[in-house]
Amino acid sequence: MKTAVNIGSLQLKNPILTASGTFGNGHEFIDYMNLNSIGGFCSKGLSMEPRGGNPEPRIVETASGMLNSIGLENGGAKAFLNEVLPQVSDYDTAVIVNIYAHSMAEFVELVRYLEQSDRIDGYEMNLSCPNVAEGGAAFGSDAAVVAKLTQAARNETKKPLIIKLSPNVTDVREMAKAAQGAGADAVSLINTLIGTAIDREKRRFILARKVGGLSGPAIKPVALKMVWDTVQAVDIPVIGIGGIVSFEDVLDFLIVGATAVQIGSGNFINPALAQECAHSLETYLEERNETIDQLIGSIRS
Numbered sequence: 051m052k053t054a055v056n057i058g059s060l061q062l063k064n065p066i067l068t069a070s071g072t073f074g075n076g077h078e079f080i081d082y083m084n085l086n087s088i089g090g091f092c093s094k095g096l097s098m099e100p101r102g103g104n105p106e107p108r109i110v111e112t113a114s115g116m117l118n119s120i121g122l123e124n125g126g127a128k129a130f131l132n133e134v135l136p137q138v139s140d141y142d143t144a145v146i147v148n149i150y151a152h153s154m155a156e157f158v159e160l161v162r163y164l165e166q167s168d169r170i171d172g173y174e175m176n177l178s179c180p181n182v183a184e185g186g187a188a189f190g191s192d193a194a195v196v197a198k199l200t201q202a203a204r205n206e207t208k209k210p211l212i213i214k215l216s217p218n219v220t221d222v223r224e225m226a227k228a229a230q231g232a233g234a235d236a237v238s239l240i241n242t243l244i245g246t247a248i249d250r251e252k253r254r255f256i257l258a259r260k261v262g263g264l265s266g267p268a269i270k271p272v273a274l275k276m277v278w279d280t281v282q283a284v285d286i287p288v289i290g291i292g293g294i295v296s297f298e299d300v301l302d303f304l305i306v307g308a309t310a311v312q313i314g315s316g317n318f319i320n321p322a323l324a325q326e327c328a329h330s331l332e333t334y335l336e337e338r339n340e341t342i343d344q345l346i347g348s349i350r351s
């Protein structure tokens with residue numbers, strides 16, 4: 051396959067993935083696109099136990115983007131294996147499970163539990179959530195913690211392990227290096243930037259939780275820069291995420307060196323966007339008689 055890329059031991063038929071929390075658990079999009087057309091999808095953030103989300107309002111549109119404070123609502127690991135996975139098991143696309151927990155022990159328990167499934171092709175560890183045991187700071191803002199958590203998950207699985215990094219740090223490269231040093235197969239970035247929005251008539255915050263994660267085209271320049279920085283800092287594949295709403299956006303991330311990309315908020319505007327990007331990539335490479343390896347990292351100066 052001309053568009054195939056590798057993430058550790060996982061070969062993706064093309065570098066187009068969809069981002070966690072913006073693509074349900076895959077099956078919700080079956081009526082809008084052909085799941086077989088994309089390299090894979092990242093599940094909605096999954097925890098060991100079912101979790102309710104944050105109070106509403108928890109989504110607000112902003113200039114060229116949106117803020118969300120969904121709160122990682124999900125049905126838990128047991129329901130995921132028994133009810134969700136069977137709905138996508140016949141599709142020829144990678145299933146990457148996005149996992150989160152509030153302690154190292156919980157992460158370990160979750161990976162250990164999910165290992166019983168053959169349909170899971172890899173894990174993406176979301177380190178943007180608060181570390182409850184350590185006072186609530188995000189796991190992903192401390193390189194030593196990133197290394198410890200990566201190592202703990204690595205000990206539980208031989209499947210591809212992707213560490214998803216937060217942009218809300220001083221230097222994302224330090225976090226990426228820590229993940230690589232502890233055995234991660236890849237890093238993905240960026241998760242959302244923290245922001246807020248107010249209702250000036252009522253003089254209140256719009257989101258019930260006051261703050262949320264900013265995503266969409268507004269964050270693309272920040273994401274592109276962080277991906278480019280990270281590509282130069284590590285040897286493992288970097289998966290680019292942030293503000294992709296067109297095939298041209300996909301190209302930008304690949305050109306600065308991302309091995310694959312994830313489409314997030316763009317799915318809300320056009321639920322067939324990922325499929326369209328995968329198709330456009332094939333045509334683009336054919337027309338230029340270029341290989342995917344030549345395209346990735348082809349930025350000159």
Ligand SMILES: Cc1cc2nc3c(=O)[nH]c(=O)nc-3n(C[C@H](O)[C@H](O)[C@H](O)COP(=O)(O)O)c2cc1C
Nearest residue numbers: 069070071095176240241265266292293294314315
């Ligand atoms: C509604 C919503 C829910 C999200 N849920 C998750 C999640 O459960 N786990 C996670 O790692 N990222 C989650 N994200 C972050 C996205 O996966 C992605 O990193 C971010 O939105 C930036 O990409 P985008 O600008 O293309 O949307 C969520 C984003 C949105 C908009």
